Amino acid sequence: xxxxxxxxxxxxxxxxxxxxxxxxxxxxxxxxxxxxxxxxxxxxxxxxxxxxxxxxxxxxxxxxxxxxxxxxxxxxxxxxxxxxxxxxxxxxxxxxxxxxxxxxxxxxxxxxxxxxxxxxxxxxxxxxxxxxxxxxxxxxxxxxxxxxxxxxxxxxxxxxxxxxxxxxxxxxxxxxxxxxxxxxxxxxxxxxxxxxxxxxxxxxxxxxxxxxxxxxxxxxxxxxxxxxxxxxxxxxxxxxxxxxxxxxxxxxxxxxxxxxxxxxxxxxxxxxxxxxxxxxxxxxxxxxxx
Amino acid sequence: xxxxxxxxxxxxxxxxxxxxxxxxxxxxxxxxxxxxxxxxxxxxxxxxxxxxxxxxxxxxxxxxxxxxxxxxxxxxxxxxxxxxxxxxxxxxxxxxxxxxxxxxxxxxxxxxxxxxxxxxxxxxxxxxxxxxxxxxxxxxxxxxxxxxxxxxxxxxxxxxxxxxxxxxxxxxxxxxxxxxxxxxxxxxxxxxxxxxxxxxxxxxxxxxxxxxxxxxxxxxxxxxxxxxxxxxxxxxxxxxxxxxxxxxxxxxxxxxxxxxxxxxxxxxxxxxxxxxxxxxxxxxxxxxxxxxxxxxxxxxxxxxxxxxxxxxxxxxxxxxxxxxxxxxxxxxxxxxxxxxxxxxxxxxxxxxxxxxxxxxxxxxxxxxxxxxxxxxxxxxxxxxxxxxxxxxxxxxxxxxxxxxxxxxxxxxxxxxxxxxxxxxxxxxxxxxxxxxxxxxxxxxxxxxxxxxxxxxxxxxxxxxxxxxxxxxxxxxxxxxxxxxxxxxxxxxxxxxxxxxxxxxxxxxxxxxxxxxxxxxxxxxxxxxxxxxxxxxxxxxxxxxxxxxxxxxxxxxxxxxxxxxxxxxxxxxxxxxxxxxxxxxxxxxxxxxxxxxxxxx
Numbered sequence: 001x002x003x004x005x006x007x008x009x010x011x012x013x014x015x016x017x018x019x020x021x022x023x024x025x026x027x028x029x030x031x032x033x034x035x036x037x038x039x040x041x042x043x044x045x046x047x048x049x050x051x052x053x054x055x056x057x058x059x060x061x062x063x064x065x066x067x068x069x070x071x072x073x074x075x076x077x078x079x080x081x082x083x084x085x086x087x088x089x090x091x092x093x094x095x096x097x098x099x100x101x102x103x104x105x106x107x108x109x110x111x112x113x114x115x116x117x118x119x120x121x122x123x124x125x126x127x128x129x130x131x132x133x134x135x136x137x138x139x140x141x142x143x144x145x146x147x148x149x150x151x152x153x154x155x156x157x158x159x160x161x162x163x164x165x166x167x168x169x170x171x172x173x174x175x176x177x178x179x180x181x182x183x184x185x186x187x188x189x190x191x192x193x194x195x196x197x198x199x200x201x202x203x204x205x206x207x208x209x210x211x212x213x214x215x216x217x218x219x220x221x222x223x224x225x226x227x228x229x230x231x232x233x234x235x236x237x238x239x240x241x242x243x244x245x246x247x248x249x250x251x252x253x254x255x256x257x258x259x260x261x262x263x264x265x266x267x268x269x270x271x272x273x274x275x276x277x278x279x280x281x282x283x284x285x286x287x288x289x290x
Numbered sequence: 291x292x293x294x295x296x297x298x299x300x301x302x303x304x305x306x307x308x309x310x311x312x313x314x315x316x317x318x319x320x321x322x323x324x325x326x327x328x329x330x331x332x333x334x335x336x337x338x339x340x341x342x343x344x345x346x347x348x349x350x351x352x353x354x355x356x357x358x359x360x361x362x363x364x365x366x367x368x369x370x371x372x373x374x375x376x377x378x379x380x381x382x383x384x385x386x387x388x389x390x391x392x393x394x395x396x397x398x399x400x401x402x403x404x405x406x407x408x409x410x411x412x413x414x415x416x417x418x419x420x421x422x423x424x425x426x427x428x429x430x431x432x433x434x435x436x437x438x439x440x441x442x443x444x445x446x447x448x449x450x451x452x453x454x455x456x457x458x459x460x461x462x463x464x465x466x467x468x469x470x471x472x473x474x475x476x477x478x479x480x481x482x483x484x485x486x487x488x489x490x491x492x493x494x495x496x497x498x499x500x501x502x503x504x505x506x507x508x509x510x511x512x513x514x515x516x517x518x519x520x521x522x523x524x525x526x527x528x529x530x531x532x533x534x535x536x537x538x539x540x541x542x543x544x545x546x547x548x549x550x551x552x553x554x555x556x557x558x559x560x561x562x563x564x565x566x567x568x569x570x571x572x573x574x575x576x577x578x579x580x581x582x583x584x585x586x587x588x589x590x591x592x593x594x595x596x597x598x599x600x601x602x603x604x605x606x607x608x609x610x611x612x613x614x615x616x617x618x619x620x621x622x623x624x625x626x627x628x629x630x631x632x633x634x635x636x637x638x639x640x641x642x643x644x645x646x647x648x649x650x651x652x653x654x655x656x657x658x659x660x661x662x663x664x665x666x667x668x669x670x671x672x673x674x675x676x677x678x679x680x681x682x683x684x685x686x687x688x689x690x691x692x693x694x695x696x697x698x699x700x701x702x703x704x705x706x707x708x709x710x711x712x713x714x715x716x717x718x719x720x721x722x723x724x725x726x727x728x729x730x731x732x733x734x735x736x737x738x739x740x741x742x743x744x745x746x747x748x749x750x751x752x753x754x755x756x757x758x759x760x761x762x763x764x765x766x767x768x769x770x771x772x773x774x775x776x777x778x779x780x781x782x783x784x785x786x787x788x789x790x791x792x793x794x795x796x797x798x799x800x801x802x803x804x805x806x807x808x809x810x811x812x813x814x815x816x817x818x819x820x821x822x823x824x825x826x827x828x829x830x831x832x833x834x835x836x837x838x839x840x841x842x843x844x845x846x847x848x849x850x851x852x853x854x855x856x857x858x859x860x861x862x863x864x865x866x867x868x869x870x871x872x873x874x875x876x877x878x879x880x881x882x883x884x885x886x887x888x889x890x
Contacts (some may be wrong), residue, residue, distance in 0.1 A: 003751065044849060046753045110848040117714045187848055221542060224535030225526050227565050257523045257781075259745045261543045264555075265847035269745035280846070284539040285527040286744065 006039030244271030297359025332374025384479025454573030457630025524781030606637025618662025
C-alpha cells in the first residue's frame with residue numbers, strides 16, 4: 001500500500017454562513033465539488049467526504065466515497081477518525097481539509113504531503129504522523145496531512161473527551177511547515193505564492209469576496225482534429241474555473257467525443273472538474289489510441 | 291452433406307509446398323460458430339494442425355491465412371484477413387491482420403482459410419484459384435520488396451491475382467519480418483519469417499466464388515446503416531488526420547515513449563505530428579478495400595519516398611529512437627516497408643541497442659539516439675542480416691540475452707514482442723493488457739488504453755476496476771478480430787456484442803446473441819492462452835520489463851506515476867481470477883467435438 005487519500009470534513013454546522021457551505025455555488029459548481037475535485041486531482045488514493053448524520057450533500061463525482069459521522073457535535077476529530085479509518089485500507093497518508101477552502105491548490109496539497117517524505121530523506125527513524133502547515137503564523141489542522149494509521153489514536157482521544165486537534169498533536173510526531181518552508185516548493189511558489197489555499201469562507205461576506213475574484217487563468221491546448229479544424233492550432237490563455245468553461249471558451253463541448261487532461265495527468269470528461277491558476281488543459285479526441 | 295452456414299464455405303485449403311500436396315479439410319459448423327473466423331478460427335487451426343513444441347521456422351509449422359464470414363459482404367471495413375502462426379519472435383501464437391483485396395480474392399477461391407506448410411526446394415510463389423494450386427519459380431523475384439514482388443507476379447500471371455508477399459527481411463528470416471499485400475502489413479510477430487522459412491515469396495490468390503448469405507436484404511440494410519454511422523464523429527480522427535494524431539496528445543499526457551522508455555515526453559514531438567505534417571506537406575489519402583473510413587495518410591519525404599504514416603511507425607522510428615527529423619522518420623518507415631520489417635519491433639530493438647551503446651554495453655559507436663542516418667543504416671543491416679543487424683534481427687529479448695550485463699531490464703518487450711507506443715506507468719489498464727495478452731506487448735489484441743483514455747479511471751493507479759476494463763477491451767478485440775471488423779469502427783457501436791450479433795445473424799442464419807458472442811470472446815482469448823501453454827508459456831511470461839517497475843514517471847501535475855511490482859502482481863492475479871484461470875494463469879482444458887478446448 002502507498003499513495004495518499006483526500007479527506008473532506010463536510011459535517012460542520014456552517015452556523016456563521018447561515019447556509020450549507022458545501023452547497024454554495026462556485027463557478028457553476030459547488031464549493032464541495034470544487035474541493036473534492038482539487039483533491040481528486042492531487043492524490044492517487046480515494047477522495048472521502050465525511051458528513052454529519054442526515055446531512056444532504058450536493059451532487060458529487062460518483063467516485064467520491066461518502067461516510068457518515070456516527071454522532072454529531074464532536075467537532076472535526078469525529079470526522080477525522082471516520083475519514084482516516086476509511087482511508088487506511090487504501091493509503092498510508094491523507095490530506096485532510098474542510099469544505100470551505102475555495103482556493104485550495106493541488107500544489108499546496110502536494111507540498112504538505114511531501115512533508116511525510118522528509119523524515120525518510122533525512123534518515124529519521126520514526127515516521128511523521130502529522131504534517132501541519134503554519135500559514136501566516138496560524139496552525140492549519142483542517143488543511144493538513146495525517147498518517148491514516150492514526151485512526152485508532154484519534155478514536156481513543158475522542159473516547160477520553162479530548163476533542164481538539166491540538167490534543168491529538170500532543171500524542172504524535174508533528175512536522176510543522178512554515179510559509180517559508182512550504183514555499184521552498186517551486187511549484188507551490190509559482191502557483192500559490194500567497195498561500196491562498198488556506199483562505200476559508202465562514203461568513204456571507206467572506207463568500208462574496210471570494211466569489212468576486214476572477215476565474216483562474218489557464219492555458220488551453222487542442223490536439224488532432226480539434227486543432228486542425230478551423231485553423232485553431234497552438235495554445236491560448238483563458239479564464240475558466242472548470243473544464244466545461246474552458247471548453248466553451250475555445251468552442252468545444254465535452255460531448256463524449258472529446259476528453260481533457262489537466263497538466264498531463266488524468267483523462268477527464270467531467271465538465272465540473274475544477275481548474276486552478278497556471279493549469280494547462282489539453283483537449284483531445286476521446287477515441288485516442290489505435 | 292449439409293450446406294455450410296451463410297458467409298462460409300465450410301472448408302480450409304491445406305497446401306504443402308514441399309511436395310505440392312493439396313487437400314481440403316472440412317470445417318465443422320460447430321467450430322465455425324465457436325471461433326467465427328480471422329484470429330479466432332486461426333487459433334483453432336494452429337492448435338489442430340501445428341505439432342506441439344515445433345520450431346516456428348520448421349517446415350511442418352503451419353501458417354494460416356484466415357478469412358471470415360463478413361469478407362465479401364458489403365459491410366464496411368470487412369475486407370480483412372488474419373495471418374496466424376507460431377511466432378519466431380515470441381515462440382507463442384501470433385496473429386496479425388491486414389486489410390485489402392487479398393481477403394476478398396482469397397475467400398472467393400472457395401475457402402475459409404488457406405494453410406501453408408512445408409518448405410519448397412527453391413524460391414516459390416504459390417498461386418491459388420478456384421481451379422487449383424500451382425507452385426511456380428520465384429527466383430527472379432528474390433531480393434525484391436514485397437510491393438515489387440506483388441507487381442511482378444501480377445505482370446506475369448495477370449492483374450486479377452492478388453499477392454501477399456515478403457520482402458528481403460522475410461527471405462532472411464528476420465524474426466520480426468512482415469508479409470504484406472498492397473502495402474498493408476500483417477505486421478507483428480515475424481509472420482514474414484515463417485513464410486520465408488518455407489521458401490515462399492508470394493502467396494497469390496484469385497477467385498470469384500461467393501458464399502451464400504442467409505438474409506441478403508437484411509445484410510444490405512445493415513451495411514447501409516453501418517456505412518452511414520462510419521462517417522460520424524467517432525471516426526473523425528482517423529479520417530481527417532489518421533492515428534498519428536495521437537502523437538502530440540500522447541506527448542501532452544506523458545505517455546509517448548521516448549528514447550527506449552527513458553522518458554514519456556519528446557520535446558521535438560511537434561515536428562513529427564500529424565498536425566504539422568498536414569500543414570506543411572501534401573498528403574495522399576487512401577482506404578483499404580471495402581472501407582468507408584479512409585484512415586490512411588501517405589506522406590513523402592524530401593527524397594520522394596512515400597510512407598503510410600501511422601502513430602505506431604512514427605513513434606517507434608521517431609521518439610523511441612530520439613529521431614526528430616520528419617524526413618528521416620518517413621525514410622525509415624518507407625525503408626521498413628521495402629524490407630518488410632515490423633516498424634514497432636524494429637524501432638524497439640534499435641532503441642534498446644542505442645541505450646546499450648549509451649551505457650557502453652555494445653560497441654557500435656555510430657548507433658546513437660537521435661541520429662536518423664544511423665537509424666537508416668541499421669535498418670538496412672537488420673534487413674540484410676549484416677553487421678550489428680545480425681544480432682538485432684533476433685529482436686530485443688534474444689539480443690539482450692546475448693549482450694547480458696543487465697540489458698534485459700530495459701529490453702522493451704513482453705513475451706519477446708516489442709512494446710507499442712503506450713507508456714505503461716501512466717496507462718495502468720494498458721500495463722495489465724500488455725502483460726497478460728497472448729501475443730505479447732500488444733495494443734491491438736488488448737485495447738486497454740481505451741479504459742485509460744476514457745476518463746472514468748485514474749490511469750496512473752491500477753486497480754481491479756482497471757483489470758475488468760482491460761478484459762472488456764480484450765473481449766471486444768477477440769470478436770472484432772474474428773468477425774473481422776476494423777477497430778476504428780469501435781466507437782460507433784453502443785452495444786457492441788449485441789450489434790455484432792445483429793450483423794452476423796443475417797449473414798450466417800444463426801440465431802446468435804450478444805451473450806453468445808461474449809462467450810465466444812472468452813473462448814478465443816482462452817484458446818490462445820491454451821495454445822501458448824502447450825508451447826511452453828509460463829506465468830512468468832505475463833510480466834513487464836523491470837524498468838517499468840523500478841522507475842517512476844514524474845507528471846507535470848506534481849503526481850508521480852509508479853507501477854510497483856506488487857500492484858502489477860495484484861492486477862494479474864485479478865485477471866486470472868476474472869478469466870477463470872488457475873493461480874498460475876492456466877486455463878482448464880476439456881475434450882469436445884471441436885478438439886481440446888479451454889473452459890472457463
